[in-house]
Amino acid sequence: MNIDSRVRDGIRVVQLGGRMDGFGAKEAAAALPATDDPAKLVVDGSEMSYLSSAGVRVLLGWQKAAAAAGGAFALCGLQPFCRSVLEMSGLAGMIPVFDTVDEAVEELRVHSAGGNVGETVNTDAGTFEFHPVSGGGGTIDILGDIAYVLDCVVTEDLVADKPFFETEYSLGLGALGARPQDYLPVMGEAIMLAGTMVWLPTDGNDTPDYMIPRKASTDVVLRTAFNASLRGGFNEFAVFRAKEGKPASIRDIYRAVFDLAPRRRHDYRGVLGLVMRAEIHEAFGAGIVKSPLLENQPANGLPITDPSNFPEWFESDRSPRHAGTTALVCGVGADLTADLSGIDGDRLERMFYVNPANLGSQSEVLHNHAVFFTGAPPPVGGCDMDAEMRRVVEGGEFADMRHLLDQTTVVSALIAVSYVQEVREDRNV
Amino acid sequence: MKVIGEFLSDRDELLKLEPFTAGFAAQAGLSEADLFALQIVVEELVTNVIDYGGVPAGELAATVELSTESDDWVVFIRDRGKEYNPLLREDPDTTLPAEQRQIGGLGVHFCKKLTDAQSYAREDGCNVLVLRKRRSQ
Numbered sequence: 001m002n003i004d005s006r007v008r009d010g011i012r013v014v015q016l017g018g019r020m021d022g023f024g025a026k027e028a029a030a031a032l033p034a035t036d037d038p039a040k041l042v043v044d045g046s047e048m049s050y051l052s053s054a055g056v057r058v059l060l061g062w063q064k065a066a067a068a069a070g071g072a073f074a075l076c077g078l079q080p081f082c083r084s085v086l087e088m089s090g091l092a093g094m095i096p097v098f099d100t101v102d103e104a105v106e107e108l109r110v111h112s113a114g115g116n117v118g119e120t121v122n123t124d125a126g127t128f129e130f131h132p133v134s135g136g137g138g139t140i141d142i143l144g145d146i147a148y149v150l151d152c153v154v155t156e157d158l159v160a161d162k163p164f165f166e167t168e169y170s171l172g173l174g175a176l177g178a179r180p181q182d183y184l185p186v187m188g189e190a191i192m193l194a195g196t197m198v199w200l201p202t203d204g205n206d207t208p209d210y211m212i213p214r215k216a217s218t219d220v221v222l223r224t225a226f227n228a229s230l231r232g233g234f235n236e237f238a239v240f241r242a243k244e245g246k247p248a249s250i251r252d253i254y255r256a257v258f259d260l261a262p263r264r265r266h267d268y269r270g271v272l273g274l275v276m277r278a279e280i281h282e283a284f285g286a287g288i289v290k291s292p293l294l295e296n297q298p299a300n301g302l303p304i305t306d307p308s309n310f311p312e313w314f315e316s317d318r319s320p321r322h323a324g325t326t327a328l329v330c331g332v333g334a335d336l337t338a339d340l341s342g343i344d345g346d347r348l349e350r351m352f353y354v355n356p357a358n359l360g361s362q363s364e365v366l367h368n369h370a371v372f373f374t375g376a377p378p379p380v381g382g383c384d385m386d387a388e389m390r391r392v393v394e395g396g397e398f399a400d401m402r403h404l405l406d407q408t409t410v411v412s413a414l415i416a417v418s419y420v421q422e423v424r425e426d427r428n429v
Numbered sequence: 430m431k432v433i434g435e436f437l438s439d440r441d442e443l444l445k446l447e448p449f450t451a452g453f454a455a456q457a458g459l460s461e462a463d464l465f466a467l468q469i470v471v472e473e474l475v476t477n478v479i480d481y482g483g484v485p486a487g488e489l490a491a492t493v494e495l496s497t498e499s500d501d502w503v504v505f506i507r508d509r510g511k512e513y514n515p516l517l518r519e520d521p522d523t524t525l526p527a528e529q530r531q532i533g534g535l536g537v538h539f540c541k542k543l544t545d546a547q548s549y550a551r552e553d554g555c556n557v558l559v560l561r562k563r564r565s566q
Contacts (some may be wrong), residue, residue: 022476023443050447050465052472053536081465088542089535163538 002047003031009109011040013101017047020055020082029058039071042104046077051085059086063095067384072133076104087231087427089165096133096233121260125252126242128415130264131383132235138418139232140273140332141426144225145350146367149173149288152297152304154187154225156180161221162426168192169275169330171369172227173288174199176209176220183223187291189403190222191369192229193275193330194389197222198371198401202291206315208371208401212393225292228332228351228367229426230273234416235265237383247281247409250331254366254406257417258335265419270338271348273418274368276329277379277388281409282320283327283372285402289315317405325399326376327408328389331368332420347423368404373397385416430457431496436475438484446472453495459502462565466543467495467502470560473536474506474515478556482510497564504544504560513556514549516541 001024002017016028032041041062045051059075066073076098078086083097098104121128143162148154162174174190176199177183190199197220200208211220238257242248248256254272261268290296290313292304300306304313332351334340340348352365376396379388434449436442450471454464475491484490491508515537541547544560551557 019447021443021446021472022480023440026440050468052469052476053539054476056535085469085539088539 001027003028005032008101008105011042011105011108013042013044013105015044015047019050020048020058021050021052022054024050025052025054025058028055029061032062039066039069040108041066041071041073042101042108043073043075044077044101044104045075045079045082046101048079048082051082053089056086056089059095067386070382070384072108074098074104074108076101123256123260125248125256126240126246128256128260129239131237131239133233133237133383137232137421138230138235138273140271140351140420140423141229141231142347142350142423143172143227143229143426146226146352147350148225149292150303150305152292153294154184154292155294156184158225159184159223160225160227162224162227164192164197164220164222168229169273170227170229171330171332171367172222172224173292174222174224174227175201175291176211177223184293185291187223187225187293189287189369189401190224190227191330191371191401192222193328193371194386194393196371196393200287200401202289204289206287206289210398210401226350227426230275230330230332230418232418232421234275234385235419236417237385238415238417239381239383240410240413240415242281242409242411247411249406250329250368250404250408250410251364251366251406253410253413253415254333254364257415258333258338258364261335261419262338267421268338268419269342269421270335270340271343271420271423272333272335273420274329274331274333275385275416276327276331276410276413277385277392278327278329278370278410278413279379280323280325280327280372281411282323283325283370283402284317284405284408285321285370285400286314286316286405287402288313321402322372322399325372325374326392326396327370327372327404328392329368329370329404331366331404333364333366335364337363343420344423347425351423366406368406370402370404370408371398372400372402374399379412379414383414385414388414431494432456434493434495435489436479436491436493438479438482438486438488438490440479442479442490443472443476446475449493450495457495457497457502460565463502463562466562467504470504470540470543471495471506473540474504474558477515477536478506478508478510482508482513484508484510498561500564501545501561502564504558506558507552507555509555512551514551515558516547516549
């Protein structure tokens with residue numbers, strides 16, 4: 001392939017021209033070894049005519065190397081075919097993609113100019129130290145509909161097979177299993193993050209099923225009736241600390257980021273995707289306890305969240321489930337006080353419902369799932385979310401998985417923020 | 430119609446795939462979207478055989494037949510690599526530390542996504558894969 005490497009404003013820009021196939025990927029990898037100071041790297045794909053899995057792996061290697069070096073990696077100018085391959089690979093959530101070289105260079109130059117020195121903002125919830133990483137368009141890809149769950153109408157036809165990707169951040173309702181009779185009766189709360197899939201089967205045992213596919217992970221599918229995935233890369237990382245002796249609720253944290261968002265992003269549209277490694281003060285969780293199949297529909301015809309049905313359908317904490325744990329959280333939120341007209345309203349409604357357990361004013365709707373660990377190693381600091389999460393997964397003791405109630409309180413957290421520009425249909429099925 | 434190509438166990442052979450698939454697509458009147466899907470499918474599978482099939486360098490690794498059958502295009506690949514059915518789920522490799530983990534099985538995932546039907550057989554010491562896709566309009 002034609003490989004043209006130059007440095008612009010201190011950022012290496014590599015144009016890869018031609019076919020990034022098994023052959024071209026080898027050439028590209030040799031021309032720019034992952035160890036060759038790739039801290040800030042832009043790959044210009046405007047002349048790339050083809051991209052295969054071998055090419056995707058080289059791009060992923062560069063992305064990982066940049067992240068490990070505390071830098072940033074971005075793609076730009078991808079032609080539609082190469083973009084669709086990237087999306088098919090599940091990496092669209094991990095690597096920011098810009099339209100032009102200028103945008104990519106500008107974002108990496110401006111937002112990583114200060115290295116690890118972040119901007120500190122004090123809020124009612126606590127202190128946020130922001131580290132912008134990219135200006136990529138945050139996206140939520142949605143499958144199915146929360147209404148299938150709430151109206152209790154799930155049938156085999158409404159269940160999609162969602163592949164599991166190592167880079168996936170998503171939440172939803174689903175199950176693992178080979179045949180419909182295996183997975184339909186046990187569908188429950190599910191979350192994917194840090195190379196891990198956890199779900200809470202509705203089999204009466206109240207015990208989450210925990211899986212870390214280490215290889216060939218695209219062969220693992222979640223059977224899901226509703227799923228929301230964060231894609232497009234994170235826009236910033238924030239190191240959050242609650243005020244001394246005053247832990248902040250999940251709702252407080254979202255509210256603070258909502259309130260700061262219009263100043264931080266001119267293109268803010270009222271919707272956030274947040275991924276956190278949070279040190280929990282007190283955890284309040286909830287979980288559906290019966291699979292929301294049409295055949296299980298309540299006799300009174302009301303949604304399963306209706307107060308008349310809620311106690312039978314949900315187990316929901318009134319007192320803290322546990323304290324002092326570490327939670328890995330994936331969530332989405334919409335600010336009801338913001339102008340939401342820039343986001344497709346129908347698709348937005350497919351992600352949220354008002355949980356009766358989340359009483360209080362509804363100035364925002366949130367939907368978060370969490371995996372809890374005990375004995376996790378403390379955060380090392382810095383903004384490598386993937387590394388922090390893996391340290392928790394590998395060094396901590398897996399404790400629990402739940403739908404996370406908004407009143408859960410947090411002492412400190414590393415938060416990855418996606419300022420969502422678009423809610424799309426998930427085509428990665 | 431049908432075209433047949435033979436590919437040796439050598440990464441340079443991958444350079445032949447683009448003209449091979451593009452030539453077939455032109456003759457068969459395939460759409461651009463079909464050509465892209467066809468190219469990915471053939472390249473991922475042939476690359477797998479060359480990289481992991483264990484065929485000695487320079488020997489015949491895979492024979493590829495591209496054909497059309499009514500409204501479908503069909504990829505038939507026979508390789509002399511070690512017995513391997515890529516359509517089956519691989520066992521997790523628990524020996525790799527996190528830092529070394531890569532997305533595995535991505536190429537096969539692409540092949541499954543981009544075609545409507547896939548089959549595998551082990552015949553006469555060869556792996557035989559057949560992938561089929563309805564032409565796009």
